[in-house]
Every structure is written in structure tokens, then in C-alpha cells.
Amino acid sequence: MxxxxxxxxxxxxxxxxxxxxxxxxxxxxxxxxxxxxxxxxLLTIGGYAAFTAASQLxxxxxxxxxxxxxxxxxxxxxxxxxxAYPLSRRSPETFETTIMIATFGVALTLxxxxxxxxxxxxxxxxxxxxxxxxLGAFVLPWQNLIIIVSAIALMGATALFLTxxxxxxxxxxxxxxxxxxxxxxxxVAQVYLxxxxxxxxxxxxxxxxxxxxTQLSPSLGADPMLKAFIMCVVAGxxxxxxxxxxxxxxxxxxxxVQFLAGARWGFPALLAIVILVLIRRPGGxxxxxxxxxx
Amino acid sequence: MAEAPDTPCLAVNGLxxxxxxxxxxxxxxxxxKSGELVTVVGPNGHGKSTLLRAISGLLPxxxxxxxxxxxxxxxxxxxxxxxxxxxxxxxxxxLFAGMxxxxxxxxxxxxxxxxxxxxxRLDEVFTLLPKLAERQTQIAASLSGGERRMVGIGRGxxxxxxxxxxxxxSLGLAPIIIEQIYDxxxxxxxxxxxxxxxxxxxxxxxxxADRIHLLDNGAFVxxxxxxxxxxxxxxxxxxxxx
Numbered sequence: 001m002x003x004x005x006x007x008x009x010x011x012x013x014x015x016x017x018x019x020x021x022x023x024x025x026x027x028x029x030x031x032x033x034x035x036x037x038x039x040x041x042l043l044t045i046g047g048y049a050a051f052t053a054a055s056q057l058x059x060x061x062x063x064x065x066x067x068x069x070x071x072x073x074x075x076x077x078x079x080x081x082x083x084a085y086p087l088s089r090r091s092p093e094t095f096e097t098t099i100m101i102a103t104f105g106v107a108l109t110l111x112x113x114x115x116x117x118x119x120x121x122x123x124x125x126x127x128x129x130x131x132x133x134x135l136g137a138f139v140l141p142w143q144n145l146i147i148i149v150s151a152i153a154l155m156g157a158t159a160l161f162l163t164x165x166x167x168x169x170x171x172x173x174x175x176x177x178x179x180x181x182x183x184x185x186x187x188v189a190q191v192y193l194x195x196x197x198x199x200x201x202x203x204x205x206x207x208x209x210x211x212x213x214t215q216l217s218p219s220l221g222a223d224p225m226l227k228a229f230i231m232c233v234v235a236g237x238x239x240x241x242x243x244x245x246x247x248x249x250x251x252x253x254x255x256x257v258q259f260l261a262g263a264r265w266g267f268p269a270l271l272a273i274v275i276l277v278l279i280r281r282p283g284g285x286x287x288x289x290x291x292x293x294x
Numbered sequence: 295m296a297e298a299p300d301t302p303c304l305a306v307n308g309l310x311x312x313x314x315x316x317x318x319x320x321x322x323x324x325x326x327k328s329g330e331l332v333t334v335v336g337p338n339g340h341g342k343s344t345l346l347r348a349i350s351g352l353l354p355x356x357x358x359x360x361x362x363x364x365x366x367x368x369x370x371x372x373x374x375x376x377x378x379x380x381x382x383x384x385x386x387x388x389l390f391a392g393m394x395x396x397x398x399x400x401x402x403x404x405x406x407x408x409x410x411x412x413x414x415r416l417d418e419v420f421t422l423l424p425k426l427a428e429r430q431t432q433i434a435a436s437l438s439g440g441e442r443r444m445v446g447i448g449r450g451x452x453x454x455x456x457x458x459x460x461x462x463x464s465l466g467l468a469p470i471i472i473e474q475i476y477d478x479x480x481x482x483x484x485x486x487x488x489x490x491x492x493x494x495x496x497x498x499x500x501x502x503a504d505r506i507h508l509l510d511n512g513a514f515v516x517x518x519x520x521x522x523x524x525x526x527x528x529x530x531x532x533x534x535x536x
Contacts, residue, residue, distance in 0.1 A: 169400065179388060180388035185405040187373045
């Protein structure tokens, strides 16, 4: 337990972060068929927004997190209004490709804006909580516990929102069949906007949580974005519950590989799993080959 | 503004629409008075479903117009056409496959914020289509073809609307299921619903349709009472394969 305990804590904490990052990415893919390459940058901006609110404006922690949520949601909305919506109207046939390139451009622009505003030096996120709980040989740092609980609570709240509210039902309906949703009176473009806002808000909080156990830097969101993409592919693109289960599973595998074989083998092991899964099940663990929407 | 007493519930005038560069409908006109059931019959691929898609706003109208109670609705996006009172039960159901039967039905009431009214309509749907009450927690993707068609009709009935457009409700179903579906449509007609029905077989609607339009190559080639059409063997042979 002395050895495996910290590995499990690390794996579950990383899994919670991957799952939260994957949730937003998968939600947008499942609804709009859009791979948002700027999703990682939304995490970065969320982290910096909380840093600015707490360190520079002196706001209390809840308001700093709220700032990250608002800024993430706002940028998500701007990505839809200024980029995704015009591209989907102008060339719906090529949307999946053009939006990937366009959001990659958005990511570069935002990352360089952060670099210009805050510099390239890593900054400490002031929202970290020191200390740990000891349960015999098992030591659980408070910060990890906060991350795990926050991520699970956010995923639970998102699931409740999608299944129990009228707006959530409209999002799922639109993802499953946009034409049928229109016939029910659902303003589909407005639903897509809501999805981008929700995804941006989740990314904002995720950025705060990631930066609370690492450090703030302009490329903060790059690694979670890459891992989130891997989780989405392994789970089956657009499959939300599958993405969450996969995130926890692969993060624990990654932590174990890092512990047993060395830190540098963690990522190659993940990629090897992706390749094996895609050879055996091209649609992902929880997806179907022909399914691309929620 | 109060509508004139003779204003049709639904009026389609000189409708031209199509896909890409090709016009599928080349000038279709029809009208329905309140409580009427009008049927469009014709061979496959000649524009029957396209007509309904154009009326409900899923397909842009290139020329002509569609009016509901005297108000032009062509040019509006589909969600606003639905909000104006056009209920479209599409071919192939277009259900929300990953949602339960109940969720599919509740999506029909998306525009209605009156919870009591929604509950009342849900009870009415379950009374008319009791199988849906039994299957309400079942995921739509796991239903049989007939059950899916029932959900499509039930979902349409959950909407508050003026006109129902029903697209080939018998397509691909076993005769006994077709009979059940037409029993429901007959009851809807008896309850005073205004219905534009697309069907391949005119014999099926002979007892319930007020008028039939025969559509061929994007235009109506014959219009009249169902009984008359059924006596016109040459028309049936030419356009509907006998």
C-alpha cells in the first residue's frame, strides 16, 4: 500500500483532470462534429483568469474560480460566433476539416496573447491547498482530493444538466438528430452556442485545477488537450460516459507504467494502447464505426 | 388580425424546390381547410417527401410560397415553422435514437412551457397509443419499426400545432402494423386534425382522405376525390404501377 497508494492517488487525480478536459472536448465533438483544437488553450486561459482574479485583483477563491468559468464560457461563445458558425454556414461539407484548422489558428493566437500578457515564466497558481490526509500508510494530499471531488462533482452536474433539464435534452436531441430537433422547434444554432459555452466553462475550471498541481504557463493546456483527444479516440468520439471511464482507466495505467518503467514511458504506453484499441475496435471502446455523434 | 373565414389552414402556391442545381418540385399548389385530410400519392423519388420538407422549412423554397392561416411561413427556418404550428412527422421517423420513448415524446413538447398542458397531452398520447406507455423507458433505437413509427406520431401529437404533415407512415411495415397506424390516423382525422398525408398506395386512404393529389416528376398530374382516382385504372397503371 505504501508504494501503490501514491501511484493510485496520482493516477486517479490525473484521471479526474483528463476526464474533465475530455468531457468538454467530447461534448463539442458529439454535438457539432467539431474537433476544437483551441480546447487546451481554453484551459490555459481559465488558469490565468483565476490567477489574475486572485493574485492581481485580490478576489477570494470562489470568485477567482468563477472568473475562470466566465472567461472560458465567453471565449467558447466567441469561437462559435466568430469561427464555427460562419464556417458551418459557408461550407458545411468541409466543416470538420476547416474548423480543425481554424481552431488551431485560434489556439495559437490565444496562446501567444497569453505569452505577451503574462510572459513565458511559469507562475504559481495561488489556489493550491497545502497539506494531506493520512489514513495509515495511505497519504492523500488535500489538493488532489479537491481536484478529484471537484472534477467528479462537475461531471455529475453536467450529466444531470444533460439528462434532467429541458436545455440539456435539447442539446442531446440536437447532437443525435439536428433535423428532427429543428422540427420540434429547437433553435439548433443556439444549442450549438450553448454547447461551446458549456465546454468553455468546463475547460476554465479544468485549467484552474490543472494549474493548481502544476504551474501556470502559456502551454499549460497542451498536454491535457492531447491526452483528452487520446481519451476521446480510445473511448469512441462523442461518447461522454465512455470518455470519462477511459480517462480514469488510462490515467491509472499511465501512472502505473511511469512507476514501473519510468516517467518517460507513460505517454508511449498510452499511444500503444490507442493503436491496439483502434486496430481491434476502429470505432473506439465504447463507440461504433459509423457513429460520430452523441 | 382575425383570419378570413375562407382562408385555408395551409396553402402552398407554385412551390419550386430541390437539391443542389436540380429542381425536384416544379410548381406545386395545394390547400387544406381546417379538419381536412389531404393525401399526396405518387411513385417513389418524384418529390412527395421533398414537398413536406419544403413546407416544414427543412428545405429552402426557391419559388412560390407556403402560408399557414394566411401568414407566409416559407423562408422561415424549420424551428420557427414548427413554432408557427406545423407538425412534421418525417419519413423514417427521425427519432432521437439514444433517448427513451418518454424523452422523445417530451421533445415534442419542447416549445410548451405549460407543464400541466404537457402532462395532459402526454396522457392523451398514451391513451391513443397505449404501447408507448408500456415502452416509455425503452431507448428508441431498440424499438421495432412499427413502434418507432408510433413514437414519431406520438411525438408529433405532443406538439401544439395547426397542421400535421405525415410522411409515408406505412413504409416498410407489416400489414397488421399498417392497419394499426391507419387506425390512429383515422381517429386523428375524426378528432378534427388537419392532416397532409403522403402515401404510396391510394387505396389505403380512400376512406379517410378528402382529396388526393397525384404527384409525378415534381408536379401534380391529377387531383380529386379518392374514389374517383381508384376508378381511373389508366392513371393507377401509369403512375402507381396498377
